[in-house]
Amino acid sequence: MSVRAGREFLAIPGPTTVPDEVLRAMHRPAVDIYSGPLLALTDGLLRDVARVFNTKGRAYIYIANGHGAWEATLTNVLSKGDKILVLESGRFAIGWGDNARRMGVDVEVLKGDMRRAVRPAEVEARLKADKGGTIKAVLVAQVDTASGVVNDIAAIGQAMRAAGHDALLMVDAVASLGCMPFEMDRWGVDVAMSGSQKGMMTPPGLGFVVANDRARDVHKTAGLRTPYWDWTEREGDLHYQKYAGTPPEHLLFGLRQALDMLFEEGLDNVFRRHRLLAEAVRRAVGVWAEGQAIGFNIIEPSERSDAITAVLLNGGHDPEALRAYCNQKCGVILGHGIGDLSGRAIRIAHMGHVNAPMTLGTLSVIEVGLNALGIPHGKGGAQAAIDWLGEQVKA
Numbered sequence: 001m002s003v004r005a006g007r008e009f010l011a012i013p014g015p016t017t018v019p020d021e022v023l024r025a026m027h028r029p030a031v032d033i034y035s036g037p038l039l040a041l042t043d044g045l046l047r048d049v050a051r052v053f054n055t056k057g058r059a060y061i062y063i064a065n066g067h068g069a070w071e072a073t074l075t076n077v078l079s080k081g082d083k084i085l086v087l088e089s090g091r092f093a094i095g096w097g098d099n100a101r102r103m104g105v106d107v108e109v110l111k112g113d114m115r116r117a118v119r120p121a122e123v124e125a126r127l128k129a130d131k132g133g134t135i136k137a138v139l140v141a142q143v144d145t146a147s148g149v150v151n152d153i154a155a156i157g158q159a160m161r162a163a164g165h166d167a168l169l170m171v172d173a174v175a176s177l178g179c180m181p182f183e184m185d186r187w188g189v190d191v192a193m194s195g196s197q198k199g200m201m202t203p204p205g206l207g208f209v210v211a212n213d214r215a216r217d218v219h220k221t222a223g224l225r226t227p228y229w230d231w232t233e234r235e236g237d238l239h240y241q242k243y244a245g246t247p248p249e250h251l252l253f254g255l256r257q258a259l260d261m262l263f264e265e266g267l268d269n270v271f272r273r274h275r276l277l278a279e280a281v282r283r284a285v286g287v288w289a290e291g292q293a294i295g296f297n298i299i300e301p302s303e304r305s306d307a308i309t310a311v312l313l314n315g316g317h318d319p320e321a322l323r324a325y326c327n328q329k330c331g332v333i334l335g336h337g338i339g340d341l342s343g344r345a346i347r348i349a350h351m352g353h354v355n356a357p358m359t360l361g362t363l364s365v366i367e368v369g370l371n372a373l374g375i376p377h378g379k380g381g382a383q384a385a386i387d388w389l390g391e392q393v394k395a
């Protein structure tokens, strides 16, 4: 027996639920790539992508996933043998750094761990010790999707300035753009990147990169530049150059619709919605944790992200059995643990096109699964989420 017919809830941290409006916007014939509305569409998208990052810097849209956008950032500002500092707080900055290493970059990891945010004071101390200024760039993820942590990018930028170090600050915002504020210019971020398929509510396939003047200056002498990723090429006047070839037309139509939806809701409201739903998830997990078998991966409450929550299953209880139950019996697809959390955690995404029924439904189904599988937990997690939203969202 199952109760899974009906709409499936995708609660994985990317790709996320694509709004019907976005799907419909993509359902149309191809158009000319050399003239007409597509040119204006590109101009508007580049402007609005920069707007979501809050930068006066330049935006680039690639046909790529996040890994491609990573490569775009690295090739445009680094040279073989350059040294960079990667700030560990999960998996993703490490993965970005691994790619740099494979391109001939000298990568140092500022050791962190899977259960906490980057400590800005440690960044400051490391950079102060770099007397010769050999570190060219610092890489960090705003939200690490494996650990569920949120890093304080403003404080990290501040720490770099306090150290008097002029390395570029490069930020991965794949799991946070469109879910929480990103203040590129105010925080002193030089290069940032993201993708279409998480908070941006568009199918996978677009990578976003933004760069300020300082980064574009460094770019002029970067040795790792390649034709496809190259910013200078993409700054050319011809529309064709902006995508280094045929534009991904249908993804662009979808992205336009998604951005319109974000702006219509208002970015502040979008972020507030994420915060409320994230806290609803945390309320539920907090109650379940009373049974000792379940806990937050991120220890410090203020370091838990508003986009994704990683939940540990202790005492030999199998997270894959819980995921299978939720999927096969109830039609809710949860994220699995990755990296060090593989086989030890579930991940609940609350990013992008999410609302109260989706979040409350997901939490309720998890609770059904905990009961059905006999996993010890405090009773009333979903109720705590309901109470929280009822208090916060006034009539």
Ligand SMILES: *Cc1c(COP(=O)(O)O)cnc(C)c1O
Binding pocket: 014, 065, 066, 067, 068, 092, 141, 143, 144, 145, 172, 173, 174, 175, 195, 204
């Ligand atoms: C998903 C994700 C990526 C990788 O994106 P892909 O599109 O899968 O290549 C990179 N960084 C973070 C923080 C992510 O969440």
